[in-house]
Amino acid sequence: xxxxxxxxxxxxxxxxxxxxxxxxxxxxxxxxxxxxxxxxxxxxxxxxxxxxxxxxxxxxxxxxxxxxxxxxxxxxxxxxxxxxxxxxxxxxxxxxxxxxxxxxxxxxxxxxxxxxxxxxxxxxxxxxxxxxxxxxxxxxxxxxxxxxxxxxxxxxxxxxxxxxxxxxxxxxxxxxxxxxxxxxxxxxxxxxxxxxxxxxxxxxxxxxxxxxxxxxxxxxxxxxxxxxxxxxxxxxxxxxxxxxxxxxxxxxxxxxxxxxxxxxxxxxxxxxxxxxxxxxxxxxxxxxxxxxxxxxxxxxxxxxxxxxxxxxxxxxxxxxxxxxxxxxxxxxxxxxxxxxxxxxxxxxxxxxxxxxx
Numbered sequence: 001x002x003x004x005x006x007x008x009x010x011x012x013x014x015x016x017x018x019x020x021x022x023x024x025x026x027x028x029x030x031x032x033x034x035x036x037x038x039x040x041x042x043x044x045x046x047x048x049x050x051x052x053x054x055x056x057x058x059x060x061x062x063x064x065x066x067x068x069x070x071x072x073x074x075x076x077x078x079x080x081x082x083x084x085x086x087x088x089x090x091x092x093x094x095x096x097x098x099x100x101x102x103x104x105x106x107x108x109x110x111x112x113x114x115x116x117x118x119x120x121x122x123x124x125x126x127x128x129x130x131x132x133x134x135x136x137x138x139x140x141x142x143x144x145x146x147x148x149x150x151x152x153x154x155x156x157x158x159x160x161x162x163x164x165x166x167x168x169x170x171x172x173x174x175x176x177x178x179x180x181x182x183x184x185x186x187x188x189x190x191x192x193x194x195x196x197x198x199x200x201x202x203x204x205x206x207x208x209x210x211x212x213x214x215x216x217x218x219x220x221x222x223x224x225x226x227x228x229x230x231x232x233x234x235x236x237x238x239x240x241x242x243x244x245x246x247x248x249x250x251x252x253x254x255x256x257x258x259x260x261x262x263x264x265x266x267x268x269x270x271x272x273x274x275x276x277x278x279x280x281x282x283x284x285x286x287x288x289x290x291x292x293x294x295x296x297x298x299x300x301x302x303x304x305x306x307x308x309x310x311x312x313x314x315x316x317x318x319x320x321x322x323x324x325x326x327x328x329x330x331x332x333x334x335x336x337x338x339x340x341x342x343x344x345x346x347x348x349x350x351x352x353x354x355x356x357x
Contacts, residue, residue: 027116029132030100032184034108034242037132041098041116050119053093055103058111058131060088065117065124070094076112077105109136109240135183136236139165139244143214143231143252153223153261153347158207159215160252165233165244168214170207171199173228179203181232181243192220193227224260224291224345228253260340260347261289268336268353273326280357281326284336288321289347292340299325300335303352309334316341330357 031038041053052065055076063086070091073083079090092101106112111133117124144162160168169181172193179200181187189208190196196205207216221227230253234243247253263286270280284297295317299309308314309328317323328334333356337349 027128027130032132032134034135034137035106036102036104037106037112037134038100038102039114040100041093050096052091052117052124054085054089054115054117055092056089056113058113062115063089064126065091067122074101074103075105076103106134108134109236110134133239135242136240138242139163139233139235142233142244142246143168146229146231146252146254148256151259153259154221155217155219156221156256156258157215157217158229159213160231163233166235167210169205169232169234170216171203171230172206172218173203175202176228177203180245183242184239186238186241191216191218193218194220221258222291223258224342226255226257228255257345260292260342260345262347262350263287263289263295263338263340266338266350268355270355270357279330281324281328282334282355283322283324284338285322286338289340291342293342294318295320295338295340297323297336297338303335305335328357332357
């Protein structure tokens with residue numbers, strides 16, 4: 001007998017769970033804006049049951065409906081008393097008909113609870129509740145200018161200026177893109193390129209925040225490379241996040257380049273020229289630079305490089321990593337410096353090396 005009761009009890013629990021789960025899936029939020037939320041009720045409502053849907057701000061306590069007639073209102077802030085079960089509780093649905101309900105005149109960036117009650121005898125029992133938030137107000141003005149400074153071969157400091165949002169999001173990519181952030185979404189940022197969230201192929205979020213400067217130092221970049229930077233103003237957080245999606249190339253999108261790295265481990269030495277009666281030449285060696293396709297060496301007779309050496313002066317040595325200056329006038333002082341280059345960029349010059357022959 002005890003065994004049979006246990007089986008019946010389990011069966012009842014399973015039925016109750018299935019019914020409650022189906023109700024969960026039958027009441028859905030289909031859209032939300034700054035001042036409205038759309039609710040879709042698709043549950044099967046029997047002819048002998050009566051339901052009431054109530055929307056309330058999360059700041060108010062729930063007030064169940066009474067056994068009286070309510071006239072539903074889809075306007076939250078201007079609802080008449082015949083649609084209110086208690087302070088902040090507005091009836092948006094009453095009766096035996098399911099469908100779509102768009103509740104308007106809500107406040108932006110605020111949580112609202114949607115509660116479904118079922119009439120049982122002379123009272124109403126809560127059978128379902130879901131919470132959702134409206135979007136925050138959209139920033140009126142997107143960033144008007146992206147600025148940058150301190151460009152190096154692997155990093156750039158980026159700033160957004162003249163936007164009206166509480167917060168700013170920066171994305172960086174190697175090529176132009178049409179990514180627009182989705183409302184009600186927050187993206188994980190990482191200032192190292194390639195490490196943050198990738199909302200679109202090759203597009204990485206490098207900053208999302210509200211520091212006073214609205215700036216970020218982006219690292220992990222390739223030398224001598226163009227990057228595309230876009231900023232988006234937004235308000236709110238979590239489900240209330242509201243982005244300004246307007247993007248223009250003249251305002252809040254920019255193409256910025258890293259520099260090439262200056263050649264490292266530069267060595268400048270004097271060597272005797274063979275069969276030249278004791279004359280000497282200058283040998284320059286260096287470590288190759290990533291993304292560089294050529295190297296430019298200057299040989300001058302003064303430290304300001306105003307007076308170039310007559311034969312060599314400024315010379316492009318191609319992809320070499322060493323070069324010899326021979327047939328130089330002896331008993332002279334020479335000044336040497338080197339930089340890397342490719343078809344788009346040049347690095348800074350190295351330090352100046354002084355050689356006395």
